[in-house]
Amino acid sequence: MAASSGARVRAAVVGTGLIGGSVLLRLHRAGLDVTGWDPDPATRLAARGSGVTCPDELTEAVVGRNVVFLCGPLPTLPQTLPTVAAATGEECILTDVGSTKSGLAALAAAHGLTHRFVPGHPMAGTDRAGIGAAEPDLFAGAAWVLCPSAGPGLASFRRLAALILEVFRARVVPMAADGHDAVVALSSHVPHLLAGALAGAAGRSTLRDAVLALAAGSFRDGSRVAGAPAERTANMLLDNREYVLRELAGVRSFLDELAGALADADAGALTAACREARTARSALLGRTFTEFRRTFPTVPGDRPGAVAGAPAAGGPGGPAGSPDELGFLLALGSAGGHLGGCRVSGTTVEYTAHKPAG
Amino acid sequence: MAASSGARVRAAVVGTGLIGGSVLLRLHRAGLDVTGWDPDPATRLAARGSGVTCPDELTEAVVGRNVVFLCGPLPTLPQTLPTVAAATGEECILTDVGSTKSGLAALAAAHGLTHRFVPGHPMAGTDRAGIGAAEPDLFAGAAWVLCPSAGPGLASFRRLAALILEVFRARVVPMAADGHDAVVALSSHVPHLLAGALAGAAGRSTLRDAVLALAAGSFRDGSRVAGAPAERTANMLLDNREYVLRELAGVRSFLDELAGALADADAGALTAACREARTARSALLGRTFTEFRRTFPTVPGDRPGAVAGAPAAGGPGGPAGSPDELGFLLALGSAGGHLGGCRVSGTTVEYTAHKPAG
Structure with missing residues (x-):
């Protein structure tokens, strides 16, 4: 999924204000195929001015995409998430950038989207608002929380983590939604x-x-x-x-x-x-970190596409991602650590992790 | 008193940590005759390393000076002020940079020093401490509170204000000590x-x-x-x-x-x-300012040197500075304004004042 992995990334950004606009500009600058959409016509016009395709209809912006960043204001997300989910295929990973995670994670579970919705929260921003304040480098070095879930959701997490690490040069902090x-x-x-x-x-x-x-x-x-x-x-x-x-x-x-x-x-x-x-x-x-690597086996059925039509995954009974892997990720985030790398090759995933020293 | 006024400024800085060190370096860089002193030998050594005369004895550093900045920690000032006052002449203006003003102003009055002690507080600093953190440009553009008092203290205020405006490029904010x-x-x-x-x-x-x-x-x-x-x-x-x-x-x-x-x-x-x-x-x-000028007559006996040996000045019965002038200064500070210029020539003082617009 990562830009350099050879897999074709087709991204969309829904809601292109300060955060969404910065995500959009960064993806565009990284040379990815990205579309944008915002309910405000003037904002869409501004996004087009940056050379990004920005259709007037939301559905048109997200159809055929394999990763969609939901960047609208918090109160709009409970409506936007199922709308975008319905307009995209099972292979499409969905994520958001809202400042709280539990509510939307529960909503995603209720809609059977846990296997492809990865709650996210980049810890960056400014006092300003709107696409005029957007900066493609806003997330460089910043913490970007992603909430992995058990089962096939873990594969979605890995792919999104790899993309964010590579394109945004952020520190990916894995955390449970309520822990976040x-x-x-x-x-x-x-x-x-x-x-x-x-x-x-x-x-x-x-x-x-x-x-x-x-x-x-x-x-x-x-x-x-x-x-x-x-x-x-x-x-x-x-x-x-x-x-x-x-x-x-x-x-x-x-x-x-x-x-x-x-x-x-x-x-x-x-x-x-x-x-x-x-x-x-x-x-x-004064925080300093120790870098180390951890490798986990990926599970054969462990792809979003493989569970198309399956009930919401997650929980010990679902198509298993390794519980060791999930436990490792959540423990890393709780300890104040972060991921600096995430590489899936063949049937293994290798994480480069940074844990606070001492 | 100001550097360019032709009058010979002989300054001293007592306590050369972060703030005092910055005052010292700025005075030195402006080409003034300045000495420094600090109770810590290593700090004195560091000040000498910057090319500033820094005797081992406090008295030696302040004798013969006509302006002394007291920049030691707050708890040391009640002892340092009378010590430095005793070691300097009646023509020597004393000021401090402590973060509160009422206590020291009262102490100065009790010691009969109101006519030549001008309580001061530059609103600048960093989280660091010590002369190693000192920066000569620390005060450029910053608010620097000075507390004028009635009577001959007003002449000391004018001279110090002119020096600070010229050398430090600070905004001088006149305020009563308790108002500050x-x-x-x-x-x-x-x-x-x-x-x-x-x-x-x-x-x-x-x-x-x-x-x-x-x-x-x-x-x-x-x-x-x-x-x-x-x-x-x-x-x-x-x-x-x-x-x-x-x-x-x-x-x-x-x-x-x-x-x-x-x-x-x-x-x-x-x-x-x-x-x-x-x-x-x-x-x-969004603060914007209106600039205007105000001129006041200075009073013949209105110099620190003229009241040598006189009892503590100030109050309506003392050798009068114009109460209009004091009232103007305090009203300016209360309104959020500041001085950008203070020029004494002949028997008048002209202030350039900046008052918040609207």
Whole structure:
């Protein structure tokens, strides 16, 4: 499936705003056969301006494709996924780029699409929106979560992972859908709440004008994502409500400790809490990795095309992908690791994995 | 006093870490006569390596100077200020770069130094510390708060403002000391608490490793200042305790609104709150200014040297600077404006002021 593998990739991107537009431009620049579609005529026109085929009808854009990236806003995906599934063949892998994964994974299972829908989430973006802000190199070096499932879904995962590694030069992080949602609640969604609270409180303050005048690095950085479109942020938070509220409780608890030590003028406790936070922050910057390889056998029936018409795969009883392989992938993601390579040849798959050292 | 004014500037910088080192290098690069001093021998050695005279004794570094920047850590300033004042003449202007201003301003008044101590705070910095991280261009374009006081202190303010505008190319923001502390509580100190809470909670989370792996822009930016040295952050917060707790309450209140709307799955209320935050954040980026000039008469006795041996100046009964001038300066800072020029010629001072438009 990968660009250089010889297999013919025919990709489509549905929804070509900031993320979808960046995916589209990158696939196009890599020389792949790619079509785009967006509900907005002006956006389609802009995509055509980049030299990409962009029909007026969604069905026309996805028919005959063997990989489709669903990049529309979160609330549209429950409708778009079955529509695109119906318009494409069983050999066509579907993926999305939404910021939460459990809901759509469950919906895909309900529609019998687990064997060819691989939930995805590239951890990149900007405060801006729209195809005008799209950048083909947006994902280089970024984490790109893919959620493998058992059974023939694992073959779809491998092929998509290989394509993303090769074309986008992203780090593919394998995670279960609900594991992903729990993690991004803290790594992405709670920071949006904090940024919003900081910016919003400044806006309401009687000191507002002077605060803006003295807003240096800490305020600018701390409020940056409050500049993102309000609907996009609200949708993202609502879609991951329970995990966000749970992780927010942890952040509030640490904030209470800091504020309590400050209120008590307890320099020792305050410094200790600041030091604990600094250690965690340093761990973010100082991450080093150990590279290793793991090989697994692929299973004969282990191709999406082979299960055409079969019931939704997955679970221990389905056409087996190796449970060892799935376990290895999910353990790698939980440990903070990622894939740097995924190569299927003959009846084996070889992963190049990077695991945090120490 | 300004570098090009013909008057001979003999500057000293006491405490040559990140901020002091940057001040020192900038003054040196501007061709001024500057000495440095730091309690740490290795730091003095590093400063000498940059070609700056850096005696082993503090007194030797400041004697005969006519402007001294006190750039040591906050807790050291109450001791350093009277020491340096005793070692310098009445014509010598003293300033500091500490992140809170009320305490030191009161201490200066108690020591009869209001006429020549101008509390200062350049709003620039990095997460790093030490002279190795110093950058002479750190302050270019940054806000640099100076706190003018009535009476002969106003003449010291003018001369220091002119020097900072010319040499550092900073925006001089005139503010009362307590006004400054209220503002930075929200523009700088509360963001440190939020960043600490975010990083600290991630460090304690069972999902820590995966959170670090998926930490993209929002987490990185939102936790950035948690990487600052813990003691420095704790000192800063403790020194501005009451204002920080007050402004934190406002931020928590907005956070409660966001979290409440999320818990209620109230998309309308959540989107509205996100939109309000976005408007405030946009105001930060979209600030435009109107430039205008204001001229005030200077008062004959209005020089630091003229009040040698006099009791602490300032207050309506002291040797008068124009109250109009002080009122103009403080109103400009409260409105989010700043000075771009300060020129004393003969018996007048002309300010070039920039006030937020609209």
